[in-house]
Amino acid sequence: MTNIITAQNLSKSFGSFQALKNVNLTIQKGQIVGIIGANGAGKTTLLNSILGLSAYDGNLDVLGFDPYADRDELVKQICFISDVATLPKWMKVHEAIDFVEGVHPSFNREKALGFLNGTSVPLDKKIRHLSKGMVVQVHLALIMAIDAKILVLDEPTLGLDIIYRKKFYHQLLEDFFDEDRTILITTHQVDEIENILSHVVFIREGSIVLTSDMEDIGQKWMVLNPSPDNIDAARALSPVSEQTLLGRTSFIFNGKSRSELAELGEVSRVSLSDLFVTLMDGE
Amino acid sequence: MLASIIKVNGYQPFKTMMLREYWENRRAIFMTPLVITGVFMVLIIVSMGIFGERIHIDGESFTVGEFISQMSAFEAQKLQEHVNHMLLASTMPILIGAWFCMVFTALGSLYDERKDNSILFWKSMPVSDLQTVISKLLTVILVIPLVALGFSFIFQIFLLIVGSLATIGTEHSAWDLLWSSVNLPALIMAELSAIIMYGLWALPVFAWFMLVSVAAKRTPLLLATIPVAVTAVIEELFFDTHYLIEFIGRRLSINGGENSAMSNEMKQISANTSLDMFKSVTEPGLWIGFGIAAIMLYATVWLRKRNSL
Numbered sequence: 001m002t003n004i005i006t007a008q009n010l011s012k013s014f015g016s017f018q019a020l021k022n023v024n025l026t027i028q029k030g031q032i033v034g035i036i037g038a039n040g041a042g043k044t045t046l047l048n049s050i051l052g053l054s055a056y057d058g059n060l061d062v063l064g065f066d067p068y069a070d071r072d073e074l075v076k077q078i079c080f081i082s083d084v085a086t087l088p089k090w091m092k093v094h095e096a097i098d099f100v101e102g103v104h105p106s107f108n109r110e111k112a113l114g115f116l117n118g119t120s121v122p123l124d125k126k127i128r129h130l131s132k133g134m135v136v137q138v139h140l141a142l143i144m145a146i147d148a149k150i151l152v153l154d155e156p157t158l159g160l161d162i163i164y165r166k167k168f169y170h171q172l173l174e175d176f177f178d179e180d181r182t183i184l185i186t187t188h189q190v191d192e193i194e195n196i197l198s199h200v201v202f203i204r205e206g207s208i209v210l211t212s213d214m215e216d217i218g219q220k221w222m223v224l225n226p227s228p229d230n231i232d233a234a235r236a237l238s239p240v241s242e243q244t245l246l247g248r249t250s251f252i253f254n255g256k257s258r259s260e261l262a263e264l265g266e267v268s269r270v271s272l273s274d275l276f277v278t279l280m281d282g283e
Numbered sequence: 284m285l286a287s288i289i290k291v292n293g294y295q296p297f298k299t300m301m302l303r304e305y306w307e308n309r310r311a312i313f314m315t316p317l318v319i320t321g322v323f324m325v326l327i328i329v330s331m332g333i334f335g336e337r338i339h340i341d342g343e344s345f346t347v348g349e350f351i352s353q354m355s356a357f358e359a360q361k362l363q364e365h366v367n368h369m370l371l372a373s374t375m376p377i378l379i380g381a382w383f384c385m386v387f388t389a390l391g392s393l394y395d396e397r398k399d400n401s402i403l404f405w406k407s408m409p410v411s412d413l414q415t416v417i418s419k420l421l422t423v424i425l426v427i428p429l430v431a432l433g434f435s436f437i438f439q440i441f442l443l444i445v446g447s448l449a450t451i452g453t454e455h456s457a458w459d460l461l462w463s464s465v466n467l468p469a470l471i472m473a474e475l476s477a478i479i480m481y482g483l484w485a486l487p488v489f490a491w492f493m494l495v496s497v498a499a500k501r502t503p504l505l506l507a508t509i510p511v512a513v514t515a516v517i518e519e520l521f522f523d524t525h526y527l528i529e530f531i532g533r534r535l536s537i538n539g540g541e542n543s544a545m546s547n548e549m550k551q552i553s554a555n556t557s558l559d560m561f562k563s564v565t566e567p568g569l570w571i572g573f574g575i576a577a578i579m580l581y582a583t584v585w586l587r588k589r590n591s592l
Contacts, residue, residue, distance in 0.1 A: 053406055055589060071588075072411035080407040088307070088401035095306050102291040102299025103408050139404075 002029045004150065004182055005050060009058035012045050019045040020056070021206040027199075029149075030179040034193055035186045036276050037203035043186045044083070046203065047154050050184070051080055063149060076105060079143040083155030083186075085135055089128035093121060093138055100142050112145035115175070133164045140168065144176045151176060153185045157192075165189065169196055190273045200272065202279050209279050218269050222258065224251045226265035234264050241278045252278050296410060300418035304426070311384035312427050316434040319380045323373075324441055355455050359464075366464040373442055374435035374474070381431030385423050389492035390503040392419040393587060412587040416493065416580060424482035424489055432478055436471055469556060476557035483569060488534050490576035490583070497586045534572065 005027040012020040019042045027033055037043050049056040052071030060067060065074040087096060093116070100107050116123065119141075121134045130138065136156070143151065151172075157165040173196055177183060187193055200217065202210040212220075226234040231249055235242065237260075239251035252270055253261060261267045270278075291299050305312055354362060393416070396402040405415065443465070447457035482489075495507040515527045563569060 051407070053403070068588075071406065072409050072414075075407055076409040078407075080403075082403045082407075084400045084403070086400050086402075086404035086407075088396070088404060089399055090307055092306075095303075098291040099299055099303055100408065102294065102302070103296045103410050105294045105409070107294075 003027070003061075004029050004063055006061045007046075007049075007058065008060075010046075010049060010060055011057040012042075012049060012054065013057075018206050020049070022058070023203075023206075023208055025201065025208060025211065027182060027184070029182055031199045032177065032183045032197050033185070033199045033201060034190070034197040034272070035184060035201045035203060036190055036272065037186075038280055041203045042206040043203055044154055045206075047152055047184065047186065051075070051078060051152060077148055078150045078152060079146050079148040080152045081136075081139055081143055081154065081156045083158050085132070087127045087135055087139055090126060092124060092126050093130075094123045096127070096138065096142060097123075100146070104146055106147040107142075108145045108147065112141045115141035115144060115171075133160055136160060136164065136168065140171065144171070149181060151181065151183045153183065153187075155187055156185070157187065157189065165192060169193065172196075190276055191271065194272045197272075202276065204280055217272075217275065220255050221270040221275055222253050222256065222261060223268045223270045223274065224253060224261045224265055225249075225268070226251070230264040234261075237261075237264075241281065243274075296414065297418070300410065300414060301422065301426070304418055304422040308384075308388050308422060308427075311388045312422070312430050315380050315384050316377050316431045319377050320434045320438050323376060323438065327442070327445060351450055351453055351455050351460065355460055362460070363464040366461060367470070370439045370442065370465065370470065371474075374438060377431050377435045377438060378428070381428050384431075385427050385489065386492065387504075388427060389419075389423045389489050390496050390507060392423065392493055393497040393583065394499055394503045412584050416584050416587060420489070420493060420580065423493075424486065425479075428478045428482065429475075432471075432474055435474065439470070473556040473560070476560040480560050480563060484563075484572065485534050486576040487572045487579065488531060490579040494579045494583045494586075497583045 003026045005025065007023050007025040010020055010023040010025070011018065023042075023046065025046075035043050035046065045054070048054045049060060050062055050067060052062075052065075052067030052069075052074055055068050062074060063077055067074050091099070097109060097112055100112075101109050116138065119134070119137050121130065121137055121141075127135060127138070140156075153172075157168050160168070169192065172183070185193055185197070197214055199211070199213050201208060224234055224239070225248060234251050237251075237253065237256060240254050241252045243250050243252075252274060258267055291302060354365065357365065396405060443461050446461050450457040450460060492503075492507055495503045499506045511527065511531070515525065518527055519525055
């Protein structure tokens with residue numbers, strides 16, 4: 001496996017606020033990595049550093065480039081959709097296609113038009129006259145028609161309804177992803193991306209609290225719903241967290257054997273959102 | 284031909300960046316001079332002599348016929364001066380309109396993209412901050428005035444044609460009176476040179492506008508003008524001098540100022556007029572201005588690289 005992103009002691013401060021604190025991270029080719037954290041945890045700061053959009057301290061290597069110094073070279077190989085609508089509102093859709101074709105050496109016009117033909121987006125309208133869902137479709141069509149090595153998505157589906165969100169991820173996997181590419185995603189709708197991720201990075205207050213491959217998470221982290229008699233026994237096994245909902249108590253365990261827990265009750269796989277809450281609450 | 288020029292065909296970063304500027308600033312670049320030219324053409328057709336009404340110049344009123352006879356009474360030299368003067372003066376509304384477009388385009392150039400977040404889209408494309416700043420600067424100091432010049436030229440030809448039509452039915456010949464007095468290639472060359480020299484002399488001022496545009500949190504116009512005004516007042520109060528205002532005035536004034544060739548010799552337009560205008564490239568003041576502009580543009584590029592959000 002090749003490392004395509006390597007961060008060592010990556011830090012970034014805004015005044016006295018430390019948005020990233022000595023982050024160490026490696027991401028390899030072919031991974032789909034979810035970067036998960038609360039608002040203000042440093043997700044966007046981390047992505048912006050990787051994209052060369054902001055300066056940072058420490059070492060960061062993305063595809064062999066120093067992102068801040070060589071942004072214009074690096075973004076030939078990285079595509080990016082951010083959380084806010086960034087397509088210029090005064091631009092017409094066909095102008096946006098022309099623009100990307102003109103400045104991006106590995107853009108495929110036919111591919112972009114192909115994506116848009118499958119939608120109801122009018123090519124001669126200005127971005128400002130399109131619905132929010134259409135704007136995302138235009139942006140996605142532009143991005144997916146670029147033969148890039150890394151795709152960075154920062155809350156790409158924010159403000160879209162569930163149908164668009166489903167379509168978005170479906171298209172991403174069907175039309176863009178293959179083993180030569182890498183995708184970094186942040187989103188608040190953790191459950192929606194759970195099934196497509198290969199790796200996950202939890203970030204909290206500027207530090208990485210957990211990086212793992214999704215399979216390991218399934219093996220190490222478990223939810224136990226003990227029968228009422230076994231609650232105290234379960235508590236004695238030092239769970240990472242305990243939750244009571246509608247009279248049912250559940251525990252999240254890390255690194256316990258499945259068979260040991262199964263004696264006390266029903267064991268299931270932890271969902272990313274539960275794991276997220278656990279990690280954010282824990283010490 | 285025009286269609287192939289204004290169309291993107293494959294990977295052509297510089298052309299695409301310039302086209303992008305045109306798409307964004309279509310109003311400033313094209314619509315403004317088009318509208319001004321159109322309005323003045325209509326005004327002239329409606330109000331001027333074609334229908335035999337009286338025209339007013341300097342408080343006197345004539346019919347077109349009288350005006351033409353009066354013009355024809357001038358000797359050749361004087362006639363040339365009058366015709367050239369009229370043609371040059373007639374373009375002022377278009378050029379002044381273009382000047383305002385230059386100022387406001389410069390002030391918005393790196394501010395609007397931050398305001399509407401589109402900077403994140405631009406930065407996700409493989410275009411360096413330097414290329415971006417250069418494309419915007421060229422748009423402001425070259426594209427806008429050149430397009431305006433194109434319209435000015437159309438307007439001048441229009442005036443000559445209207446004038447020629449007015450001679451129909453009189454004993455005067457439009458050729459003798461108008462067309463032979465003007466050296467059209469020399470006129471357009473002189474105007475072209477004037478615009479280029481103006482851009483060069485005014486470069487530090489427009490570089491300042493771009494620097495303000497990249498730095499302003501809000502209302503670049505105020506940030507561009509208030510500190511300058513305050514500094515000028517302080518200079519006046521404490522040192523009793525006004526170098527700053529003089530500097531800006533000289534750099535910004537459309538005729539006169541640093542480039543004296545532009546105003547004084549424009550009455551006699553020949554092939555040499557444009558060469559005369561380029562003489563001021565040897566003046567150290569111009570190069571000092573380049574130095575100041577370079578520092579401000581460097582700061583502009585640096586700030587755009589740093590301030591992506």
